[in-house]
């Protein structure tokens with residue numbers, strides 16, 4: 360089905376920062392499956408972990424324990440300071456779990472409160488409940504009726520969040536940095552302010568770190584930047600290094616599901632867990648943090664230089680960057696980049712999103728900058744982008 364407009368190229372192979380098409384063309388990939396391939400395409404340690412696990416056990420159903428899922432639960436809860444983990448296959452199902460668990464908490468601990476405060480521009484997935492939680496303009500018109508129980512608040516404003524709290528409110532669900540909205544970074548102190556508000560008002564704070572987690576914005580979780588520990592955290596995208604797996608991580612305060620309350624045929628899947636363990640090994644390597652900090656500085660520097668030439672602006676953190684263009688040309692510019700062999704994403708009509716592998720090299724970042732600069736230069740000559 361044509362659920363998205365795709366170029367005619369058929370992708371056949373990936374390695375590190377590069378993707379090859381059936382045509383034989385090579386593409387420098389600074390989208391990486393939408394912030395999924397955190398170690399690049401087909402990282403050797405993920406490939407061998409999946410291969411090893413596939414030989415041992417592909418699936419035994421969530422009705423039984425499996426070794427990689429147990430080990431992943433132990434390690435990811437320890438790393439994030441959470442108490443329990445539930446593994447699904449997509450970000451949306453991790454958020455579904457968080458929504459269900461918040462409603463359970465409200466029923467048992469807060470007199471039946473059920474309403475979850477989310478944010479305008481926030482993105483939480485494409486199931487009916489996560490679409491209702493999403494604040495993307497137009498989403499509520501697509502498949503009515505919209506599931507009730509969500510209220511949207513302006514992003515980045517703790518006072519507005521406080522004013523929206525009602526008798527039925529049970530939780531706040533936010534992205535620490537809004538990804539799909541075009542890399543919207545909230546004011547410093549926003550997350551800490553929400554934490555304090557949730558404590559004062561007896562609400563659960565749920566951080567959707569599906570895009571920001573696994574060092575995408577620098578620290579392991581974007582919430583770590585403000586020393587904030589949410590009551591629930593959802594992870595997806597990067598967690599399996601390209602293999603489908605998501606996680607709902609919960610604190611003792613938020614509680615857990617009881618038998619019969621949550622499930623899914625492919626949940627708790629050993630292949631995804633084996634891949635995620637390989638990702639954790641890679642990101643816990645001693646020089647990893649220093650390397651990503653260097654690359655992040657280089658990304659910021661080259662993008663800032665480009666922005667100044669085309670009346671654009673740059674925002675972002677870590678390996679998640681947006682170039683805000685002076686006109687609604689992001690889609691056309693992304694297409695022109697594709698034609699030159701560079702993959703970047705048009706997150707919004709004016710926003711180019713850049714989210715490379717955390718292993719991208721100096722040379723690859725410089726190559727991206729050259730291709731992007733050449734594309735923007737040609738585009739602005741033809742269409743007057745400014746600059």
Ligand SMILES: *Cc1c(COP(=O)(O)O)cnc(C)c1O
Nearest residue numbers: 449450451482483484538569570
């Ligand atoms: C991508 C994304 C989701 C949805 O994840 P899927 O795996 O596509 O279901 C949810 N929240 C955020 C912040 C995302 O970026």
